[in-house]
Amino acid sequence: TGKPIQYITNKAYFYGLELYVDENVLIPRPETELLVYETINFINNFKKHTNKTANLLDIGTGSGCIPISLAKNLSDINIFSVDISNAALLVAKKNAVKHNVSINFINKNILDEDTHNIPAMDVIVSNPPYVMNQEKASMKARVLNYEPHLALFVPDENPLLFFKKIAQIALDKLNCNGMLITEINENLCTETYQLFKESGFNAISIIQDFNGKNRIIKAIKQ
DSSP states (O other): OOOOHHHHHTOEEETTEEEOOOTTSOOOOGGGHHHHHHHHHHHHHHHHHHOOOEEEEEESOTTSHHHHHHHHHOSSEEEEEEESOHHHHHHHHHHHHHTTOOOEEEEOOTTTSOOTTSOOEEEEEEOOOOEEGGGGGGSOHHHHTTSOGGGTEEOTTOTTHHHHHHHHHHHHHEEEEEEEEEEOOGGGHHHHHHHHHHHTOEEEEEEEOTTSOEEEEEEEOO
């Protein structure tokens, strides 16, 4: 039927960890490990210079692959993870228990709800929905037929809506010299870069994945 093996076995592997997955969450992709790698490097450098416990916000947690990997590889870090889907959060919580890590999970629609109750952050990391509906024609059936569209697609007429909101949250919640790092749509790299630049971020850089595609943008709030 083309059902992904990860949904049949309820197992996926990410950053050296075995995670539980079902059809309420995206299957973690290897290229997303770059988000974790870059974030670990930033936080280790942050702690070296400040001796402070870092606060991190993960937006769109899904299976919990990003925050759980960070929690397993970093000490003295407070992690807050937001997702609109209660079903996804149940998966993330199950994985957090499996790997014995403490994460503050929050059920919230970041597009519609205020974020005043979220404390100041040193890092905001996100792998938000960014695939345009018009790109469905080139996608594999195993993705279209089984993975949650809520976590994948954005309207063709407003493909950067999540990045706009994330930039707003980052400007409000990031401490000085804090980092915003997001996975992006390679076809909208220029537009996303420009959005962050116009929002007021500095030291913006683009990171390519192992296929040479523009996959991640990180920016510093100064």
